[in-house]
Amino acid sequence: MEIRGAGKIAKAAALALKELALNYDKDDINVLKDELRKASETLLSTRPTAISLENAINCVLRDIEASLRIEDLRENIARNADIFIENADKALDTIGEIGARRIKDGDVILTHCNSSAALAVILHAHSDGKKINVYATESRPKKQGYITVRKLADEGISVTLIVDSAVRYIMQEIDIVIVGADTIASNGAVINKIGTSQIALCAHEARVPVMICAETYKFSKETMTGELVKIEERDEHEVVDPAEFPGVKIFNPVFDATPAEYIDVIVTERGVISPYAAYEIIKEMEG
Amino acid sequence: MEIRGAGKIAKAAALALKELALNYDKDDINVLKDELRKASETLLSTRPTAISLENAINCVLRDIEASLRIEDLRENIARNADIFIENADKALDTIGEIGARRIKDGDVILTHCNSSAALAVILHAHSDGKKINVYATESRPKKQGYITVRKLADEGISVTLIVDSAVRYIMQEIDIVIVGADTIASNGAVINKIGTSQIALCAHEARVPVMICAETYKFSKETMTGELVKIEERDEHEVVDPAEFPGVKIFNPVFDATPAEYIDVIVTERGVISPYAAYEIIKEMEG
Amino acid sequence: MEIRGAGKIAKAAALALKELALNYDKDDINVLKDELRKASETLLSTRPTAISLENAINCVLRDIEASLRIEDLRENIARNADIFIENADKALDTIGEIGARRIKDGDVILTHCNSSAALAVILHAHSDGKKINVYATESRPKKQGYITVRKLADEGISVTLIVDSAVRYIMQEIDIVIVGADTIASNGAVINKIGTSQIALCAHEARVPVMICAETYKFSKETMTGELVKIEERDEHEVVDPAEFPGVKIFNPVFDATPAEYIDVIVTERGVISPYAAYEIIKEMEG
Amino acid sequence: MEIRGAGKIAKAAALALKELALNYDKDDINVLKDELRKASETLLSTRPTAISLENAINCVLRDIEASLRIEDLRENIARNADIFIENADKALDTIGEIGARRIKDGDVILTHCNSSAALAVILHAHSDGKKINVYATESRPKKQGYITVRKLADEGISVTLIVDSAVRYIMQEIDIVIVGADTIASNGAVINKIGTSQIALCAHEARVPVMICAETYKFSKETMTGELVKIEERDEHEVVDPAEFPGVKIFNPVFDATPAEYIDVIVTERGVISPYAAYEIIKEMEG
Amino acid sequence: MEIRGAGKIAKAAALALKELALNYDKDDINVLKDELRKASETLLSTRPTAISLENAINCVLRDIEASLRIEDLRENIARNADIFIENADKALDTIGEIGARRIKDGDVILTHCNSSAALAVILHAHSDGKKINVYATESRPKKQGYITVRKLADEGISVTLIVDSAVRYIMQEIDIVIVGADTIASNGAVINKIGTSQIALCAHEARVPVMICAETYKFSKETMTGELVKIEERDEHEVVDPAEFPGVKIFNPVFDATPAEYIDVIVTERGVISPYAAYEIIKEMEG
């Protein structure tokens, strides 16, 4: 799966399930249910740590048991997928709008990787007419920072690319760090792209606030029951070609965990919260 | 200049001046003196921040004024160059021997970039029969970490390559951080390859000791008189091809400064010191 | 407006609106509504950052639309103003009672500026028979500390005046810091009189707990939606007469923001909470 | 009372009241009510700081007023006691199950004193087949650590006893600190066996996470209203025989308070929370 | 004595002793010696904590015993006083020159009180053509900040006056803190105008470097032998008129101690050092 970002993956999964349902042209409801369940398992196995993917699938499939007729099932799946995607898009807009209010004219921003929610905030601040400057890290190994800098430059925002090692060097220039999240745990820890936690540490050392931008479907109910967010390790080829490094191990963790104490605010579509309010958000989502 | 590492550059400069003197086949001592001085300036301009380069040149040229005959000049230059190189090599050996005593059997080591002095310590510990595991960062943009991991693997040392962003993630596994230095200031700050200071910060956060390995000719007398160590910015092509990133600035600082408070010891050929003893080392070097 | 303290201002505004309504002797309900709205805007413009002022006005005016007859409008305004003031006064009493339980006999207290809620706690502890000693800062530029020390001395409490710069010097003598709040943000940050944040930093450095005393109407719902609490800058004459300092700029910010990590507890009329529970308080206030 | 641990004491008190009710063989309901109330006071006086004891008694006696007949009273007391004990036991099981999910195979654990909830987590992780190593402190003065190490060794868990002073020395070996709680305050501070707070400090210094294991009946509603958790001082004979130390004072505090900032998670039977969610737990318990 | 600053006081004392000697128009050498000694004691008693005053007097009087004739005594006193003053002035110039090298074009500087050495650095940077902006604190109670801002404005430097409480608020704007010193202890602690230590704490919190500017005669040999630098308390009238504050104590400490860990460098006329090199400076001064 070459789609980047936990939010984009969740929406793509919702869409895939919708299409599977709509394209199903036979009449056996149980077969379709089975196929939907299998597809869900396959989707989950591609990114076992993404709580947003699981939340998306649960949302799309929530009426599967209650659907008794094949047309109903198709319709429910399609509608739920549309709702998930629409809500996710609205959440992004709202996060952009709320987060942008915390950006001041002239602010110098540091971002990492390529987060839709973080970009929503930066772009909104820019379209509000605030003059901002952005530093973006390369984000090895996959270099998603390249996408970020191109997007920001296209929008006419002043943007500077740095290597991941230069974060502490430029931190004294930074007014605010803005990044996304893959998963948020019940104690407020934020799991995000590898490198986020050392950026947050450098920011905390220099008293620079860290804003996490995250839709509420990234808050993990599972962490309430003790599940640790497993940090995925990806193929070593993402780093180098192992054949060129005989005898050398390559370790390629994709995420790391930033402790809540290094985070100033999490901007969600429900508002600006402390990371320590994660327990409340999870309870609210449970209804 | 494609030579890596402040020590290697200093020795290469000494050798270059020696060869210039020995290859000079005319009789005009003043012309040779001029050429030596010009060559020194050229060498210095390639790496304006490298105090070790300046120390090497000063050492090689120290008898230039007192040399009255062309043979004496050639001989003095050659002898001083040999002395500098020999002392530099001996310093590396001694640092390796001293530093290795602080490595314990079973230690997991993190290193950054490609430092001769840091490698001397690691290799010495290995040849002492200590079972060690080394993590080495890629060290973007020039990826000198590749040289490090190949060298260590060739020597039969267990070594793992990580991207620069994974430092904090693996810090809890690390027993000691071992890196080199480009320059050491009179207040104990260590200027080294970009990324060193955030590695040291991550180590300090997790109570992991940081060992700096540095020959005493890397201690900067100039910082005593207030000179700031200028952080060189290199060509943006080292990071990416700017043509592929229209409208995007690229910022490529080569070094950063690690404050003394994040450093446990500096291992020099004169012994193991606190970074705060930099003033003493500078005074001892002045005689 | 020469009234000090966010709580006093809020109550004064409620009273002003009540009097405006009661003194209105004509029959045109729309004119009165307009006058009430204009007066509210004028009041708000005097202290744009005071969330308590806004909360007070909202409370007093909440039935303005539903009031169809001029007598009803007058009555509603007057009743709501009375309710606001009564609740605010009760909140102060409750805060005094609750907060005082956390004061131990013999405690040495540091306070800053002139906060009704902080004084309520100190005075309640004193009236409980606890022997306490209070240090109070001068609180430049307006020197509200003078009012504080006079009030405490009048009540027979041992009190010592210090300049604002002496805070860290005397911190080792202090058992607890007790101050008020102007506004509390949704992430637990406390906006209060300039100097509060460096007092809290000094306390945190010395492991001295910081108690913030704040009625719940000081918690800012606006910060949920991303609004930054604008730090008011006041007239430079409060600091010096600019005419005596030609060519010198004078910068006079009235508040600063203390991060939640430096705060032990916030004492509200609903109980003792962590600053990180600000989100819950705001939700409870919304009902 | 020679029973260790806040949870065990609470359950023993419930059982004692149940037995008192069942063994009462006269007919005067008022006498029994009086005896139950007196017994409760006596129980509370043995451990004035234990919120769990108070919570247990309140639970057992909650129907005392509503019970009009002697048989009803006996039955209500017995049933409520059974319910309390059953819920407390279930809570322990759930905590064990949830907490164990956060233990990784190969983890080295540090524990202090003898906490049923902390042991539930450790034993559950062991029975899940995870290979763990435990360090346990002696826990002077009463040396409850002896019970802990014997229990763990009996279960076949690799366990090492250390003196209380060796905590910081071995912290670099530790992956997670797991301890219980006596009381949890509304701001997230955890009151537990003397020494807990310096263990948590040492853990925080080395970035080692601290897990507090606590049933929700240990959260103190009283701290909401400003009550400070009084730290009990016990008989100096627990430390030494004072007769052997003429002229020497002996100070024997039983608990200390660990600030929330040094705690990673609290594992309760309701799930894994940040200590800063204490306010929510207290509100949920109030219903 | 209305002279400000430890350096100015030292020079004034040297001058006073010189004038006493030159104005003595009788012939009795022992009377002059007695008068010189008495004058010295009087001078010392005005500022018992000022090590620079003592160093100045010791320097001026160092030949008093060896002077056998009245003319010699007069001449020795005058010459030694001139030497002290000349060296002190040279030291200021050198500190200005060295320190200014550490100021970068565009730097925003924070200073406190009115230090000749700190001003020497700032003025030198300005005359080097560097564009700088200076924030200066009021420095209650004596408001020496007024002298500082007037001096800097007169020199055409952009300068802004703030109250002492606004330091943390503006710290994020600051590139470097530059202050003087009254006394430097053998462990590197810096005693300076009240408020310095909380400025240094705020700077450390935000990773802003602190530069102390101090002539070496401010390093205290006495602290080597355990003497604590007594913090002088001055007349409460400096703060307020006590008559207007019946029952209120006023505490007016003049200095505080900044621990070495919050100081980046001390700039002396011997060069830029870490505060931890204070022991070396004291030994060098002893010869």
Add this chain to the structure above:
Amino acid sequence: MEIRGAGKIAKAAALALKELALNYDKDDINVLKDELRKASETLLSTRPTAISLENAINCVLRDIEASLRIEDLRENIARNADIFIENADKALDTIGEIGARRIKDGDVILTHCNSSAALAVILHAHSDGKKINVYATESRPKKQGYITVRKLADEGISVTLIVDSAVRYIMQEIDIVIVGADTIASNGAVINKIGTSQIALCAHEARVPVMICAETYKFSKETMTGELVKIEERDEHEVVDPAEFPGVKIFNPVFDATPAEYIDVIVTERGVISPYAAYEIIKEMEG
């Protein structure tokens, strides 16, 4: 060897060698030399980590080679032993005198274990008429704190015994921590009785200064060449009888290392220094 404290052991060793020499009643100088060398090795093997023991032996045996006649050898050994012991005693006196100057009237002191040098400071302050209160830890496993509290009580000093776990609890009462040292490394780290480092950490957390009292013969030249101070592990019977704890491992490290950053001053007989001046002290001792 049942003698406590690095200084006492060093002096006992000097005495033992002296007695061996004086009691030797044969004429063969080579036999005596052999016996002295064997005795030295035996002494060293009892406490392999004690640099002071090694320094004492080196001092006593320094003329062994140069002694050609049996009487000279005996005399030299005896004289050198006397000199070592006399100097060690003088150092203790000087440390007591210097250190006591840093104690203020009314100070509350915390000490750990049983250090002659720390006691010298405390007793000197007491005999200077300063009213002090001392807290002393039990110091498990050997409970040397019992000796400390008895000694202090005998001298009429107010002293309170606590368990080792109560250190952080009482830290807010403490004005200064005073402990001894076993060995001081070249980077300023202090090796001392297990528990010292967590006491220093607790002190640093609460801004309480830590004074290390150490004769200069405790500074380790070996650490200059990279030697790590090996932390001795002693017999598990010191902790408990292993037979009573089947299946339980017992780990009994005797010392730990306190990093220099947690230490305010080291008081030596040469004066009050920063721990970072350790390199200078070692160089001065080498001459």
